[in-house]
Amino acid sequence: MASPEEAQDLVYLVTGGCGFLGEHVVRMLLQQEPRLYELRVFDLHLSPWLEELKTGPVQVTAIQGDVTQAHEVAAAVAGAHVVIHTAGLVDVFGRASPETIHEVNVQGTQNVIEACVQNGTQFLVYTSSMEVVGPNTKGHHFYRGNEDTPYEAVHKHPYPRSKALAEKLVLEANGRKVCGGLPLVTCALRPTGIYGEGHQIMRDFYHQGLRLGGRLFRAIPASVEHGRVYVGNVAWMHVLVARELQQRAALIGGQVYFCYDQSPYRSYEDFNMEFLGPCGVRLVGTHPLLPYWMLLILALFNALLQWLLRPLLLYAPLLNPYTLAIANTTFTVSTNKAQRHFGYEPLFSWEESRTRTIRWIQAMESASVAQLSRS
Numbered sequence: 001m002a003s004p005e006e007a008q009d010l011v012y013l014v015t016g017g018c019g020f021l022g023e024h025v026v027r028m029l030l031q032q033e034p035r036l037y038e039l040r041v042f043d044l045h046l047s048p049w050l051e052e053l054k055t056g057p058v059q060v061t062a063i064q065g066d067v068t069q070a071h072e073v074a075a076a077v078a079g080a081h082v083v084i085h086t087a088g089l090v091d092v093f094g095r096a097s098p099e100t101i102h103e104v105n106v107q108g109t110q111n112v113i114e115a116c117v118q119n120g121t122q123f124l125v126y127t128s129s130m131e132v133v134g135p136n137t138k139g140h141h142f143y144r145g146n147e148d149t150p151y152e153a154v155h156k157h158p159y160p161r162s163k164a165l166a167e168k169l170v171l172e173a174n175g176r177k178v179c180g181g182l183p184l185v186t187c188a189l190r191p192t193g194i195y196g197e198g199h200q201i202m203r204d205f206y207h208q209g210l211r212l213g214g215r216l217f218r219a220i221p222a223s224v225e226h227g228r229v230y231v232g233n234v235a236w237m238h239v240l241v242a243r244e245l246q247q248r249a250a251l252i253g254g255q256v257y258f259c260y261d262q263s264p265y266r267s268y269e270d271f272n273m274e275f276l277g278p279c280g281v282r283l284v285g286t287h288p289l290l291p292y293w294m295l296l297i298l299a300l301f302n303a304l305l306q307w308l309l310r311p312l313l314l315y316a317p318l319l320n321p322y323t324l325a326i327a328n329t330t331f332t333v334s335t336n337k338a339q340r341h342f343g344y345e346p347l348f349s350w351e352e353s354r355t356r357t358i359r360w361i362q363a364m365e366s367a368s369v370a371q372l373s374r375s
């Protein structure tokens with residue numbers, strides 16, 4: 001709620017606002033941005049939950065649109081003060097073609113920038129990714145690194161390549177004059193692996209665990225650390241940086257920030273077990289069940305099968321040479337840049353993030369039991 005001295009006069013646009021992160025950003029803005037007058041939610045696919053948000057004090061406008069269509073983006077941006085651009089094609093499994101990934105992630109971002117310039121919209125926050133830096137496919141570990149840590153980024157895979165190109169576009173656009181003559185102020189947030197309510201891959205692992213009788217088999221050594229961050233904290237960081245960008249343009253404009261919180265450093269699978277464990281799934285083995293070379297053969301076989309089957313059907317398993325390489329390479333961040341530049345502190349403690357994620361998985365379980373008993 002706005003205090004009397006704070007006028008509710010700002011129009012925000014969230015692209016990709018119906019996605020996993022986008023939904024949390026939308027809800028967080030409604031809870032934490034007192035100056036919000038109108039919230040525009042732009043997405044290729046609009047979700048039904050948007051309807052319930054339309055009854056609140058802030059005007060919520062749902063816009064079905066495609067970021068690759070410049071005119072649709074321009075129409076959505078017209079009159080907005082701030083754009084949070086989270087829309088993107090997140091695909092490391094070979095579901096979409098490299099061309100489509102480029103079109104959505106790079107051309108879509110260019111369209112957002114041009115729409116800001118044309119419409120005189122001054123503030124743009126871009127959801128980038130840790131993948132802009134790494135892990136690289138050479139297996140170089142990034143251990144508790146920060147925004148200034150030197151690292152050999154390798155961008156051969158279409159997804160990280162597209163995120164790196166888009167981030168560059170956003171940062172280079174900082175300072176461009178928008179219509180009316182004021183400077184565009186941009187920054188990029190780089191989440192590590194996001195988890196929390198609505199995380200599709202966590203859902204997949206949970207269901208796979210249930211299918212295997214409550215077991216998952218270790219595939220990655222426990223010693224490989226993988227950076228993870230709770231979705232609520234990533235959303236909070238977006239809301240806060242969007243607000244502070246308007247106050248501290250000279251400091252924040254053109255900067256990148258890793259998204260971080262108090263989530264512990266663990267291997268990808270051990271981290272997932274923090275949630276799946278209390279939901280009845282256990283991880284079998286203290287060492288990977290299959291040696292790395294055997295997993296690599298399976299991953300290469302999956303890639304071959306994907307290519308062979310492509311004319312007939314989409315075969316896109318979790319295991320492929322790229323996902324195997326990144327899951328087996330340590331990538332963790334340790335930084336306080338967001339705290340120094342815009343006063344970020346995680347809104348959710350690790351305990352709360354964990355509890356909320358577990359409750360979400362348990363609710364999924366109850367929903368599927370209820371569905372089974374109805375059918």
Ligand SMILES: NC(=O)c1ccc[n+]([C@@H]2O[C@H](COP(=O)([O-])OP(=O)(O)OC[C@H]3O[C@@H](n4cnc5c(N)ncnc54)[C@H](O)[C@@H]3O)[C@@H](O)[C@H]2O)c1
Nearest residue numbers: 016018019020021043044066067086087088129191193194
């Ligand atoms: N999930 C993660 O672990 C993670 C980590 C780092 C960065 N990111 C970044 O965060 C952002 C959101 O990711 P997410 O995990 O919520 O993915 P998501 O797929 O759940 O959400 C993306 C949203 O963008 C929308 N979208 C896709 N193509 C579009 C188009 N052409 N026009 C308009 N909307 C379109 C989708 O409909 C979806 O609602 C992405 O930019 C992604 O690169 C995600």
Ligand SMILES: CC(C)CCC[C@@H](C)[C@H]1CC[C@H]2[C@@H]3[C@H](O)C=C4C[C@@H](O)CC[C@]4(C)[C@H]3CC[C@]12C
Nearest residue numbers: 090092129131192193219268318319323324327
């Ligand atoms: C050996 C296998 C079975 C591996 C299974 C795990 C694999 C599917 C996981 C491991 C790491 C995950 C990625 C990582 O958390 C970070 C990101 C960055 C983000 O921008 C998009 C998602 C992505 C690529 C995660 C995808 C799933 C991965 C590869």
